[in-house]
Amino acid sequence: MSEELQLRAEPAVEQVHRAAAPSTARRRLRDELDRLTTVRAVLESEALDQETEAESVGELSSIDQHPADLGSETFERERELSLLEDVEAEMADVERALVRLDRGAYGRCEACGRRIPDERLSAVPAARFCFEHQAAAEVIGGLET
Numbered sequence: 001m002s003e004e005l006q007l008r009a010e011p012a013v014e015q016v017h018r019a020a021a022p023s024t025a026r027r028r029l030r031d032e033l034d035r036l037t038t039v040r041a042v043l044e045s046e047a048l049d050q051e052t053e054a055e056s057v058g059e060l061s062s063i064d065q066h067p068a069d070l071g072s073e074t075f076e077r078e079r080e081l082s083l084l085e086d087v088e089a090e091m092a093d094v095e096r097a098l099v100r101l102d103r104g105a106y107g108r109c110e111a112c113g114r115r116i117p118d119e120r121l122s123a124v125p126a127a128r129f130c131f132e133h134q135a136a137a138e139v140i141g142g143l144e145t
């Protein structure tokens with residue numbers, strides 16, 4: 001696996017076929033939370049930049065400003081905000097996973113109670129479902145991990 005593909009905060013070398021110790025799970029969740037906090041900060045500052053840009057655009061005369069450009073800026077901003085919402089939802093999932101960890105319920109599928117493979121938990125530390133029920137959950141309600 002190449003370095004660039006490891007966008008998620010997962011350790012480069014790890015035995016993924018055994019169930020992880022709670023301390024490993026906790027570290028992964030904290031790393032994930034750190035990563036999401038960073039992503040959120042970047043998105044927030046970008047959203048702020050665009051707001052500033054939009055203001056300066058508003059001050060210019062409309063001669064050079066094609067309406068389509070304004071439209072794409074609005075679109076950009078909406079996309080940015082929806083990304084921000086996604087990140088915040090993911091952060092909430094990670095926080096819930098930390099609570100499950102404290103209760104000893106971490107790493108089990110919420111639908112069937114079976115252990116979620118560690119391979120999946122190392123990629124998606126806040127996973128709530130096994131592969132099978134994740135797919136089912138997405139079909140039913142657009143639930144995300």
Ligand SMILES: [Zn+2]
Binds near residue numbers: 110112130
């Ligand atoms: Zn399941």
